[in-house]
Amino acid sequence: MFDSSVDSSATELIISSVIPLMSGHSLPVLGLGVYQNDECFDSCMTAFNAGYRLVDSARYYNNEAQVGKAVRESGVRREKLFVISKIYHPDFGYESALRATDESYEKFGLDYIDLYLIHSPLSGKERRLETWRALIEQRDRGKFKSIGVSNYNIRHIEEIREAGLELPVMNQLEIHPFCQQRAIVKYCGEKNIIVQAYCPLVRGDYNHPTLKDLAIKYQKTIPQLLIRWSLQHGFSSLPKSSNANHIRENSQVFDFKINLDDMAMIDALDRGDQGACQWNPIHAE
Incomplete structure (x- = not known):
């Protein structure tokens, strides 16, 4: 994935581009993150009007009802x-x-x-597998179209495989130039798990x-x-903002291409791990 000679934008990206999931459904390449945005209805509406088609929420964010209303x-x-x-x-x-979901x-x-995730690997193997x-x-039962995980390291996904259970269709990770999670990204690529x-x-x-x-x-x-760097590496990217101008600006990444050099x-x-912003629980037991 991080071989710069491989350019995921060889097929031209547009805001409506999607990535196929193992479940047969398709994941938009660009989404709006709504963490720390309790009243996110207006942000979601701004994003939808700008062409976004994906919103990433979680029980922990306390805004699922706001996202549903916007949809x-x-x-x-x-x-x-x-x-x-996501379930916390x-x-x-x-x-x-079952009750929480x-x-x-x-x-x-x-x-x-569309997609429900285990938010992190915290809690230990037994409870992770029960949750999965x-x-x-x-x-x-039809409540979710697809299921996946977030903040999972290789061994956390391996325990799902070793239990004889189906693998997640996606692993959501902190990824940016300073924290690239290369080993996990490589593993997910080999298993057809979208990152x-x-x-x-x-x-x-990002002052560099x-x-x-x-x-x-x-x-x-x-x-x-x-965002463009993220997309050209083949990731679905989740920029977060509650500022309407920034939400629109973050979608304007389909009219240029970063060259390979x-x-x-x-x-x-x-x-590596030192580049993580704050919470990166991939090493949880």
């Missing part, structure tokens, strides 16, 4: 929109996960949730001369450069 009132056909939510570790376990389903007020079995059951990049804008901590120089070169903002320059900024 219902967007004027966009439901099948054209993609909604993600205090709710892990088979019965508790039922609550999510009710809060959204939608016929289905609960998600499979909810998917089979979705959260914190692609490094939570605003390489990024500044390249943004000037391409006549784009640094956030636009970072410049992609390699950005790739070279990787700091």
